[in-house]
Amino acid sequence: VQQIFVMLTELFQRATLEKPGQVDPRAAEFTLSLLAAMYDRSGTGYIKTRSAAAALIALSGDTLLAKYRAFFQFYAVPDGKAALITRSGLRSLLTDLNQIPAIVGESCTLSCVEIATHSCFHGVLNSAIVEEKFLSWLRSEPAVLLWLPTCYRLSATEMVSHQARCR
Secondary structure, eight states: OHHHHHHHHHHHHHHHHHSTTSSOTTHHHHHHHHHHHHHOTTOOSOOOHHHHHHHHHHHSSSOHHHHHHHHHHHHOEEETTEEEEEHHHHHHHHHHHTHHHHTTTOOOOHHHHHHHHHHHTTTOOSSEEOHHHHHHHHHTOOGGGTHHHHHHHHHHHTTOOOOOOOO
16 A cells, blocks of 8 residues: 555656646545555555556546556466456456446446456457457447446546537
């Protein structure tokens, strides 16, 4: 937890330099509190870096495709020249990401993760898939992660400005 706090502090200090006045001085504290509520419910003082990274990626303002590619990079394993995501890697990713809606009472059961993993690997004979297959599956908006593109669309519409006037 302490190491993650140091990284968050540095991250938000950089953001403050880029966007002065737009970053709350307690952003690192608030973010760490959220991550601890999601990934350290028993108060052990330990949060997996990969889980924290997945949450930060999911909650970032980046495009969906950039988020999906980052998820792949964090959860894939190297296999020669390519990287592959295994069933267990996908299960870990989905379990980590589902802690985000769970924090607001929208939890998913373990069977949801298994169903999603099965749907991603449907028709795949190998024990792992390449990035394109993974991205294709995520673009189909699987039910277990439907909240992610929905949140992205909502945040994207906040920036829309129409020059129309009402009478």
